[in-house]
Amino acid sequence: MSAEELVGIVLNTLYVSTIPTLFSAAVGTPLAVYLHLRGGQAAAAAEAVFNGLVGMPTVLLGLLLYLLLSRSGPLGSLQLLYTLNAVVIGHAVLILPLYLSFALTALKGVEPKVREVVEMFRLGHLGAFRLYVREAAWGLAAAAVAAYGRALGELGIALMLGGDIRYKTRVLTTAVAHETMLGNWDSALQLGAVLLALALAVSAVVNALGFRYRG
Amino acid sequence: MISAAGLGKRFGDGWVFRGITFQLPERGLVVVLGPNGSGKTTLLKILATLLEPTEGEVEILGLSWGEARRRLRREVLYAHQEPVVLSGTVEDNLFCRDYDVEDALGLRPVLRKKAKSLSGGYRKLVTLARVLACRPKVALLDEPTAFLDPEKRQIAAAHIAEYSRKNLVVWTSHYPSELPPAERLYELRDGALKELSNIR
Secondary structure (H helix, E strand, C coil): CCHHHHHHHHHHHHHHHHHHHHHHHHHHHHHHHHHHHHCHHHHHHHHHHHHHHHCCCHHHHHHHHHHHHCCCCCCHHHCCCCCHHHHHHHHHHHHHHHHHHHHHHHHHCCCCHHHHHHHHCCCHHHHHHHHHHHHCHHHHHHHHHHHHHHHHCCCHHHHHHHCCCCCCCCCHHHHHHHHHHCCCHHHHHHHHHHHHHHHHHHHHHHHHHHHHHCC | CEEEEEEEEEECCEEEEEEEEEEECCCEEEEEECCCCCCHHHHHHHHCCCCCCCEEEEEECCEEHHHHHHHCCCCEEEECCCCCCCCCEHHHHCCCCCHHHHHHCCCHHHCCCEHHHCCHHHHHHHHHHHHHCCCCCEEEEECCCCCCCHHHHHHHHHHHHHHCCCCEEEEEECCHHHCCCCCEEEEEECCEEEEECCCC
16 A cells, blocks of 8 residues: 555545544534533433434444435435545434533533522523533543544444545545455554554543643 | 512422521621521522522512522622632633722732632632622622631621622621621521521
C-alpha cells in the first residue's frame, strides 16, 4: 500500500468519524440539557431508549440504512449508497444515542443546587444551557471521545454503506478487514496501529484541554 | 412584604413543619433560629419559590406563591448554606456586578481566580455575593457566616446588617450565641415557629 493511499484512508476515516461526532455533540448536547432539566417520565423513557440503542448491532443498523439508501429504497434518489456520506449518516445514527446516554449521565453529575441557581436568577434557556455545559464540560467531552471512538472503530456500517471501495470509501477498519482477508498480516497490523493511534490522539487532546480548562 | 398563614411542608409521610404563620417587615433583619433539621432551609426555599408548600398560604411581595414563582425576577434570592460555586472565575459566578459588595466581602483580589479552587470561606463569600450583588428586595441567607473565619464572619455580618437597612434579610442560624442584632427573632423547632422576644 502506497503512502498516498494510506493518507487517503486516514483522511476518509477522520471524515466519517469527526463529522458524526460533531453532529452528535451539536444535536445531542441541547437535547440532553433539555431532557435533564425537563425531567419526568418522558425524559426517563427517552434516556432508557438511548441507553438501549447504545448496544445497537452495527450490521443491523447498516442493513436498515442500506435498505433506505439503496436504489429501490425510499431515499435511493439521493444516490448516497457507497459514498462516504452514507457512512457519515450511518455513524451519526449509531453514535447519537451513545453521546446522549453519556451526556445525560454527565449532566446528572452536576451539583443539584445549580438548578436552583438557574431558577432563582432566571437565567433563561440559553443561560441555563451555557451554565450546564460549563458544569458538565468534562463529562460531555468524555461523551464526545467515546462517540468518536465508536465511529472510528466501527466496521459493519462502513462496509455495508461505504462498500470498501479502494481510493474512494475505504476507511481504516475496512482496510484492516481487507488486508486480513488477503493474508497481509503486516499491513493489517500497521493499519490497526494507525487506528489505535488516532483514537488515543483524540483522547489525549481532550484530556489536555480538560486539564487546562478544569473548573 | 412576606407573610404566611398555616404554612406546612411535608416530604413523603413526614411533616417538616405545619401551621406556621408569620408576617415579615418590608426591611430589616429577621433571624430564624433552630437546630439542624428543624426546617430552616425548607422554609427559606419556600419563600424563594424553590419549593412548593404542601399547605397554607404564602404572600411574597404582594403575590401568591405561584404568581411570585412566575413573575418575580431576582427580587427574592436565596443563598445556600453550603457554598455553591460554578465552574469558571469568581466573576463568572456573579450574575450581577456590584463593586461595593465585592469590596465589602473582600472578593476583589480573587475575582479572576477559578471559583472552585478557592477555600471554603471564599466560596461561601461568593455564594453570598452572588445574591447580594443583585440587590434583591428580600435576601434569604442560610447560615450566612458558616464556613467563615472570625474576621470574615464579622465583615460579612456587618455588610448584611448594612444591607438590611434598606431591604429585608432573613438569616438562619443554629448558633444562638452568634446571632446579629435583629428586628425579629424566630425559633423553628419541632415543626413549629414561634417568635422570641429575647433569646440571649
